[in-house]
Amino acid sequence: MTTPVISIAYHSGFGHTAVLAEAVRAGAADEGAEVHLIKVDEITDEQWRTLDRSDAIVFGSPTYMGTASGAFHVFAEATSKRWFGQDWRDKLAAGFTNSASKSGDKLHTLQFFQTLAAQHGMHWVNLGLLPGWNSTTASENDLNRLGFFAGAAAQSNNDQGPEGVHKADVATAEHLGRRVAATARTLTRGRAAA
Secondary structure: OOOOEEEEEEOOOOOHHHHHHHHHHHHHHHOOOEEEEEEHHHOOHHHHHHHHHOOEEEEEEEEEOOEEOHHHHHHHHHOHHHHHHOOOOOOEEEEEEEEOOOOOOHHHHHHHHHHHHHHOOOEEOOOOOOOOOOOOOOOOOOOOOOOOOOOEEEEOOOOOOHHHOOHHHHHHHHHHHHHHHHHHHHHHHHHHHO
């Protein structure tokens, strides 16, 4: 059986997004994937090569001023070297983000990730969850409590550190990691059979 390789390319300004990155990693590892955490603001040549050999790349960033952080944008622009050769074509992609507000324009960050993936010819893996916490019988502890479809979105109070990342959002990020790993395993098996 081929073990899928998943890289999580992320930036975390204050540690909240790093908590989510670790949750995505844990979920993917639970599904048997080889997983690599890559801080895009400290990326090395070896880590670029890891991204190149990955079956899936999960993008993560806090949402600042309605989009991904500046550090993530610098990384995204640096991927243009891969874009020229379409080096990441047909890899899987997914994304996650965090902000202090319930909405905070997080959807725009996820759409930025989707567009980046599309320019590279990658295939987007969505969250695959119905929204939680949207009825009188629901709870703020539901998976996908913020109701995003494109990827995992989290809300963390701006007066709390990384320990304040909501447990339901951590569990939602773990779900995303498992989903990406399961999809990558199916894809790698299919490619091996072809």
